[in-house]
Amino acid sequence: MVSKSQIKLITSLAQKKYRQQNALFVVEGIKGIREFLDSSYVLHSLYALEGVFEDQDTTEVSPAELKKISFLKTPQKALALFEIPKQRLEIKSGFQLVLDEVRDPGNLGTLIRLCDWYGIEHLICSEQTVDCFNPKVVQATMGSLTRVNLVYTDLETYLSKQKLPVYGAFMDGENVYRSQLPEEAILVLGNEANGVSAAVSEKIQQKISIPQFGSSTTESLNVAIAGAILVSEFKRG
Known part of the structure; x- marks a missing residue:
């Protein structure tokens, strides 16, 4: 049985x-x-239904x-609370993905899965990212x-200290399919509505974009989809 105090604690973790x-x-x-x-x-x-997680x-x-x-909306058979670990900033060489004020939980979740798929061990986020x-x-x-x-930090300070080339996703950037992309680099993705912030833009050395092939009036791609395409191109070389 779950107590009232436990219910209060669990539900409070939505915030x-x-x-x-x-x-x-x-x-x-x-x-x-x-x-x-x-x-x-x-x-x-x-916390689990009867017969679930009998080894715990x-x-x-x-x-x-x-x-x-x-x-x-449709509860699954179990729910667990885990401790939040201390943040560790141990960035090694290699490709890095940086998020500037990405606010949608679904987008961040998808981008974390993207990093996992492509073997990107560290995801650097602005302090305003979800x-x-x-x-x-x-x-x-x-x-x-x-x-x-995941590391949450001030991106201006972080990017200023990096030696890797810094790329950013922009609507008016160079066509990514015509770009010579290095194996080791930093790619910055911006906010869903406003793109990369002005302050962070100053730290970006090369703007890249995904060209539109159709005649649709769609303004831009979802940030997670754009991230997947761009990361794939960097990994493809």
């Missing part, structure tokens, strides 16, 4: 300030929880109780958050 205050975040679903259990993340507590110290809950603590421990972000990563290190 960033309570996640930071308690240093905890929520993971839902058997597969996702297994991914975190098999990683370096530390389990705080686990579990608080058994009913479907009704699970519905009270779940952030999903929190990676937001329940919607965690759900969208499908476990990839366990394999990608």
Whole structure:
């Protein structure tokens, strides 16, 4: 059975300030929880229906109780709280992806999965980018958050210290399909509505873009889709 105090704690973690205050975040679903259990993340507590996660110290809950603590419209069979690890800035050489004020949880979750797929170990985010421990972000990563290190920092300061060439995604940039792209570089993606901020733009050495082939009046690509295309081109060389 889940207590009132536990329900209050879990539901409060929908908000960033309570996640930071308690240093905890929520993971839902058997597969996702297994991914975190098999990683370096530390389990705080686990709530599951009868017969689920019998190999773990579990608080058994009913479907009704699970519905009270779940952030999903259709609750899955288990929910867990994990400890938020301390941020580590250990950037090695290689390709880096940088996000400037990406606000949509689904976009960040997809970009984390993108990094996982392409073997990008570090994702550098502006302090205004959505929190990676937001329940919607965690759900969208499908476990990839366990394999990608996210760092939140001041991008102007960070980019000023880098020796790698800095590329940025812009509507008026050079056609990426005609560009000679280095294997090791930094790629900056901007905000969904406003693109890369003016301050961060000053740190970018080369602007690149994805050309539009159709006659559609669509203004731009979704940032996660654009990120996938651009990262693929960098990896392709």
